[in-house]
Amino acid sequence: MGATLDEKLKAKLRILADAAKYDASCASSGAPKRSGGMTGLGSTTGAGICHAYTPDGRCVSLLKILLTNYCLFDCAYCVNRRSSNVRRARFTVDEVVKLTIEFYKRNYIEGLFLSSGIIRSPDHTMEEMMRVAKALRRDHGFAGYIHLKTIPEASPWLIEQAGLWADRLSINLELPSQRSLKRLAPEKDGTTIRTAMGQMRERIAEAREEKRRFSPAGQSTQVIVGADDTTDEAVLQSSAGLYERYDLKRVYYSAFSPIPEPSRVLPVKPPPMQRESRLYQADWLLRHYGFTVAEIAAGGEGGMLDLGIDPKLAWALKNRDRFPVDVNTGERELLLRVPGLGARAVDRIIQARRHRRLRLEDVARLSSGLRRARPFLIAADHRPVRLTDRLDLRRLVTSPVPQQMSLFA
Numbered sequence: 070m071g072a073t074l075d076e077k078l079k080a081k082l083r084i085l086a087d088a089a090k091y092d093a094s095c096a097s098s099g100a101p102k103r104s105g106g107m108t109g110l111g112s113t114t115g116a117g118i119c120h121a122y123t124p125d126g127r128c129v130s131l132l133k134i135l136l137t138n139y140c141l142f143d144c145a146y147c148v149n150r151r152s153s154n155v156r157r158a159r160f161t162v163d164e165v166v167k168l169t170i171e172f173y174k175r176n177y178i179e180g181l182f183l184s185s186g187i188i189r190s191p192d193h194t195m196e197e198m199m200r201v202a203k204a205l206r207r208d209h210g211f212a213g214y215i216h217l218k219t220i221p222e223a224s225p226w227l228i229e230q231a232g233l234w235a236d237r238l239s240i241n242l243e244l245p246s247q248r249s250l251k252r253l254a255p256e257k258d259g260t261t262i263r264t265a266m267g268q269m270r271e272r273i274a275e276a277r278e279e280k281r282r283f284s285p286a287g288q289s290t291q292v293i294v295g296a297d298d299t300t301d302e303a304v305l306q307s308s309a310g311l312y313e314r315y316d317l318k319r320v321y322y323s324a325f326s327p328i329p330e331p332s333r334v335l336p337v338k339p340p341p342m343q344r345e346s347r348l349y350q351a352d353w354l355l356r357h358y359g360f361t362v363a364e365i366a367a368g369g370e371g372g373m374l375d376l377g378i379d380p381k382l383a384w385a386l387k388n389r390d391r392f393p394v395d396v397n398t399g400e401r402e403l404l405l406r407v408p409g410l411g412a413r414a415v416d417r418i419i420q421a422r423r424h425r426r427l428r429l430e431d432v433a434r435l436s437s438g439l440r441r442a443r444p445f446l447i448a449a450d451h452r453p454v455r456l457t458d459r460l461d462l463r464r465l466v467t468s469p470v471p472q473q474m475s476l477f478a
């Protein structure tokens with residue numbers, strides 16, 4: 070590849086991979102170093118390669134790029150906005166196809182994540198993106214994963230065509246309120262975005278019924294956090310509405326990050342890094358643990374999540390009267406609320422308790438979160454004596470050793 074990829078294309082790749090890194094819809098990290106890889110591309114700099122999870126939980130490497138970082142729009146939070154003084158580049162359809170195929174053949178990637186600034190018109194941009202996916206599938210028999218970021222203002226017909234070739238389509242909401250959109254992304258319209266999501270939902274459902282292929286991995290969106298004064302509670306309310314109304318697979322949260330030459334209407338500082346992680350944890354509780362937005366928000370203060378502890382623990386500490394829960398008799402819904410017990414651990418506990426009364430050591434075998442769970446549960450040999458009344462409970466269950474945060478407990 071190093072030999073076949075000319076310098077011009079390499080330079081474009083550096084610009085357009087870098088410009089794509091602000092997009093959270095494909096959870097990104099630098100690519101791991103690959104021995105024998107290309108010089109500077111997809112190797113130490115990880116130019117363009119990110120990791121994302123497919124709906125069935127597999128981690129895949131994707132080529133994550135923009136078709137172009139030229140843009141007609143001027144969204145304040147975006148490094149690619151027309152008033153931004155960044156180096157610009159534009160791939161042709163053929164170039165993206167070539168890059169994808171070359172990377173794929175060499176096992177650098179398992180798929181493509183393609184987004185774009187808006188050039189000429191939303192239709193023109195959407196058409197080019199669709200043509201990339203179509204050429205990959207039809208002309209090259211590409212069997213990898215394709216995630217296309219659609220342009221909501223593009224004609225529904227073009228978006229529909231894109232869905233024939235892509236595995237997932239996403240439509241970025243960017244800001245949860247119409248007021249913020251108006252202030253920070255004046256050319257975008259919340260109603261258009263939501264209408265496009267609604268149409269997408271219908272198409273996906275229809276195709277599923279008719280057993281034909283259309284964006285089989287569903288649709289997702291991205292919300293930028295910290296660029297305006299929207300609270301976490303309002304962000305989560307918006308997400309809950311999106312999941313319910315448009316059957317989204319995921320809402321991605323992207324903490325607004327200071328970009329080169331930021332717009333003056335943006336806050337000077339980015340939000341605390343932890344905020345994005347807490348929102349992901351809260352989102353997980355919404356989708357898999359039966360929590361409502363109001364319950365999650367009640368764990369924090371003033372509509373903001375507690376940055377110091379995860380939202381499930383925050384809720385438990387404020388609802389101590391709901392604990393302890395008996396691992397041998399408690400209902401699944403109640404066990405799911407025990408801090409430290411993830412859904413998988415709860416299912417294992419329910420399975421195991423059919424055969425015997427569980428003791429703490431059994432729970433330790435079935436869950437890695439026993440230390441945090443202990444004050445909140447009863448087992449055959451364990452009954453916490455008013456432990457949930459302790460004033461220092463928060464400190465007691467919070468590890469002094471910084472740990473990787475878990476989404477699952």
Ligand code: SF4
Pocket residue numbers: 140141142143144147148149150151185186187254
């Ligand atoms: S339309 Fe997209 S690429 Fe263009 S400025 Fe807005 S967010 Fe950035």
